[in-house]
Amino acid sequence: MSMRTPQVEKDSTLPAEITIYEVGARDGLQNEKAVVPADVKAQFIRQLAAAGLGTIETTSFVNPQWVPQLADAAEVLELLGDEGRGPRRPVLVPNERGMDRALEAGVGAIAIFGSATETFARKNLNRTVDESIEMFRPVVARAREAGMWVRAYVSMCFGDPWEGPVPVEQVVDVSQRLMDLGCDQLSLGDTIGVATSGHVNRLLDALGDKGIGDEVIGVHFHDTYGQALSNTLVALRHGVTVVDSSTGGLGGCPYAKSATGNLATEDLVWAMEGAGVRTGVDLEKLLSTSLWMTQHLGRPSPSAVVRALGTAS
Template sequence: MRTPQVDRAEGMPERVRIYEVGVRDGLQNEENIVPVDVKAEFVRRLEAAGVETIETTSFVSPTWVPQLADAAELLTALGESARGRNRPVLVPNEKGLDRALEAGVGAIAIFGSATEAFAAKNLNATVDGQFDMFGPVAKRAKDEGLWVRAYVSMCFGDPWEGDVAPDQVVSVARRLMDLGCDELSIGDTIGVGTAGQVESVLDGLVEAGISLDTIAVHFHDTYGQALPNTLTALRKGVTIVDSSAGGLGGCPYAKSATGNLATEDLLWALHGLGIETGIDLPAMVGTSMWMSEQLGKPPASAVVKALGAPA
């Protein structure tokens, strides 16, 4: 299998930690329910490929996301491998945290919004009101010794509100980190962001006292900008990138959003730059080809399509 030619570029990090979201963020958008044994095998294949951090599921209400109704069952199937800080689960509120703690997780993620419209539609709250919900979750999680990640969605554009000012993103991000979160993921939920916006938001976060080594970027590829925006973030000093095996994903509350940045496309670019990831690219391609067979549809990743095609 072909691999990228390596040619290091100045200003790039030596290593990047990939935060794999395909199992949760990717599969939650599938209309057909994926069997729990297939999800568990997906996680095991990702682990075997060298993926360090895998967000496995969400303890959201099954009424809202039926695909993730089997969260506790999946964690049971995965056993102890699902209990560490590198296997976070998403929790929307204290009820979700209760279920996560019962399952013995070691890490959680909370999912906030930079805009009023998305906060209303996704959280049934206002931007200010979401902190009343997340505050107790973060405090209890930290008291229990859990690692906590905070997502901020709609950071580069909102389908209902339009443009989103960088200082609006920074304000929400700062308040989330003040809750005691360990990591912050900045999301382009509908994939409309461009490189200049990425620089402005990152500059604002740093000026607000948020360390670059705690910031992750999460880009969707609706307008083909996920990889360029990621490379811009890396040049600014970011070393954590969210991506999804095979490009699975979207957003169930924002219908214009297409899939996440494909992990394989990201790996091709990073490995070509000589950046270490600890992940085996051919194994990832094999994993995404296998998963696409389970779902009955072709992968969105350009690299999987290229490397998985018959010779």
């Protein structure tokens, strides 16, 4: 017999409820070799919403030469219609040209993608950290004028494949400068999956000391070293209630070879259900969406829960 749901034993050290920020449709798919057709992406997003995921990052208005997988951003949003708009359907916007396209598409929320390290800023944005922040300034200003919700991602918060360890103060400095542009939320990215519990606590403490509290922070852990879920629990116990995850554990980073998949949404939901934490997500519906997506990608899901329940009878 297989257990389809965990035994529920409330964990009073965790928040009563969390918000899952689903990144599978954008961050998850951007690394896939096989190009997924626009109608499949739109269907994926609809199914994620039907499974109870409230916040879904839909796509990115990035230069198609950089990320060919997301060249169909406008088409995907057109297929989604109103389902792809509003404050809970963010789109990644790298620069002013991307912002033009976001305004054209009528989106209600955007995300910018900064870096805590110089090397990654150059590789990913072709700019220094200072130049990238200046590039984001007009983007955020225009988004605010249009009444959009704005998120700032900071990548390489816990380590960088070229520079090695990243000083906590450096991450706090970049985070502060991005939030000072007028962003609503900060997502801390462990792009290569090297974070561990003490490091997570220390960074959250340091951000709090500078007035960036847990209530405006999301955490984005990769599972390269198997630490994504344990690091997420540390952040939740600290007071964070927004967690980035990717259905089926899809994703990585096209510019960082050692980055493997994001925390799988199913693994997060299983852990939260067992601990009595509300997510609003129907695990069975999510599971069937994941299994459906694996058929389109032609490979199995790295999610432990999908593996356990997808093959269980």
